[in-house]
Amino acid sequence: MTGQSASYAIRAEKLSRRFGDTLAVQDLDLEVETGRIYGFLGPNGCGKTTTIRMLTGLLQPSNGRVEVLGCNLPEDAEKLRLQIGYMTQKFSLYDDLTIEENLKFIAHIYGLTARARKQRIEELLSIYGLQEKSKQFAGSMSGGQRQRLSLAAATLHKPKLLFLDEPTSAVDPENRREFWEQLFDLSDQGTSILVSTHYMDEAERCHKLAILENGIKRADGSPDELMQQMGSRVVEISSSELRSLKQTLIALPEIISAAQLGARLRVLVKDSVDDPIGFLSQQPSVKPEDQLNLVRPSLEDVFVTCTGVRADSGRQQS
């Protein structure tokens, strides 16, 4: 790949990976700008981990080209190693070492001198609010603390690029929010971040994201761009007969999905319908007293329009 690579932390062209008969990742083109947070949004099994492993140089692609921080992979994987941080889905630290011992161990691996090690560990314990717990065994920490320790370990060597594979799947909403504040601090300091998730609220925080399904990128862009260009419009219907209304509407070819939200039915209508409210009002199952409103799309609507499934379930939407 040539030109413009300085402004991109990651560039991939036609990246593919096959496992036997399974095409886990298929012809993925990707551009992640330096200093930005880029998300992979998709259900379990859509190829997020496989892609991340190829981008870190840990897994050889079956096809395609990858350039990460100016290194061509897989040839330059060793050169890249010290410049990236990788937080995997599983807690990969030692339960029977304390928080401080875990960080010391990682610092040894990165070859920090005793002085640099002490200074950096103190800094990390403070950034991630772990000073009071530094002598506690990692195995006895809460989900949120483990996650903070994992982030401290992944950033110990101040990597330019950070890969986070579903980093918040085991933590509560408050810890998730705090975790994202820390990611924005890192991004503000110039760190590029690639994060995979199946949470809509997390995806919406990314500067840009790619929606993945069955190893294929269905759409990419900023959350706003994706919502503006989604190819459908959203109508919410308040009615007394939501269950039967839903069944009749989803049988229409113009309707992408209809999902009940409390007392309302959220209906995705294809863009080919000029006047979605007029169209729905004419349906015999919609009663004159029903209330119909055109509403702002959410990222979940984008996801359903692109894939026909919900990101957090993998099930077919109806």
Ligand SMILES: Nc1ncnc2c1ncn2[C@@H]1O[C@H](COP(=O)(O)OP(=O)(O)OP(=O)(O)O)[C@@H](O)[C@H]1O
């Ligand atoms: N080492 C492997 N051998 C065989 N198949 C694999 C291997 N790794 C991944 N796969 C398959 O590739 C597909 C994508 O898996 P991948 O783990 O990348 O998805 P994912 O989106 O990260 O989901 P999850 O969050 O569940 O890990 C799946 O069908 C999976 O079974």
